[in-house]
Amino acid sequence: MPEVSGYDPGWPTWAELASPDPEASRAFYCGLFDWYSYTLTVADLGDYEIFTLGDVQGPEVAGMQTLADDSLPSSWTCYFRTDDVDAAVETVRAAGGQELMEPTDVAGLGRMALCSDLEGADFALWLPFDLRGAGVADEPSAVCWVELACRDVERARRFYGEVFGWKAVDRSYYSRTYTNFKIGEWSVAGLVPLDEFWGPEVPPHWVPYFEVADCDASAERAVGLGARIDLGPTDIAPGRFSVLTDPTGARLTIIKPDRRRHALFDRGT
Structure with a gap:
């Protein structure tokens, strides 16, 4: 691990x-x-x-x-x-x-x-001080990515560039444009637009991605534990993912990364 x-x-x-x-x-x-x-x-x-x-x-x-x-x-x-x-x-x-x-x-x-x-x-x-942060990453059941969903992409790119020194780089999947935030050559976070694919009631928010070994099985397990599936499971370039709302209303994303085809979650692109 x-x-x-x-x-x-x-x-x-x-x-x-x-x-x-x-x-x-x-x-x-x-x-x-x-x-x-x-x-x-x-x-x-x-x-x-x-x-x-x-x-x-x-x-x-x-x-x-x-x-x-x-x-x-x-x-x-x-x-x-x-x-x-x-x-x-x-x-x-x-x-x-x-x-x-x-x-x-x-x-x-x-x-x-x-x-x-x-x-x-x-x-x-x-x-x-004593807690460095997560002690493990990029493994099943651990965080492998974080992503911002917002309405004004350009303002968000400028804001986070000023705050963290991130460089914004466009990426395109299925005719839609997204953003990678990078430090040097390493991708540290993502940015997606709150467009027509989202309901107007969804506020701008950051969301963690948790890696899983099997997206479909994990989504089914989540539903059995009281979650709601908002999207997926669906194949995208970096892997197979699903957006969930947990039993108390918090949004999270699970993903099985496909590192053979796409290195996004290995941080290098």
């Missing part, structure tokens, strides 16, 4: 679920991905759930916190590595984004801030 020793600035480093029903979310994700979970009590922030592969000694894959306001929608937040959270927040503001949660030390785990971009899509900044 490709264990991760650390992340460079600008790279996605962690995925965190905010759930109004942690017990239901724990049952769903542990059932879908065979995750184990344990609870940390963080001063001033309450209980925080850590999901791991295998058992308590396994590598960390994601986190979960309870929504303070259960009227808010359940969602995943993607975290991005920075060397200076406070300075990064100032860069977000200068680029037109907002600070939703001021820079905060999370026990001995790291320092974080929650922000939103020009269209209101949430994302987080992370400076690691």
Whole structure:
């Protein structure tokens, strides 16, 4: 399994679920991905759930916190590595984004801030102390990609270029144009337009992709655990994927990458 020793600035480093029903979310994700979970009590922030592969000694894959306001929608937040959270927040503001949660030390785990971009899509900044981020990536049941869905692609390209120094590169699948965000020669994230293929009620958002060994079987398993299939399973150039909504309303994507034909999820294109 490709264990991760650390992340460079600008790279996605962690995925965190905010759930109004942690017990239901724990049952769903542990059932879908065979995750184990344990609870940390963080001063001033309450209980925080850590999901791991295998058992308590396994590598960390994601986190979960309870929504303070259960009227808010359940969602995943993607975290991005920075060397200076406070300075990064100032860069977000200068680029037109907002600070939703001021820079905060999370026990001995790291320092974080929650922000939103020009269209209101949430994302987080992370400076690691003891928690580097996900301890494994690009393996079944772990995050292999993160992607932004938004309405104004050009504004998003400019905003994230200013905030993280990402270079935007177009890619075309099935007569539709998408964007890869790159650092050097490495792809770190994607961007898709919220166009006619999406309902008008869908807000701009970041979504994590979780790798699976069999997309169809995993989608069927997810439905059995209470999820809804919003799209797929469907073949695309990088692999076979499906977009799901979990039992508490959070959107996620599962994918079986086809690395023989397309290297997107190996980061090199």
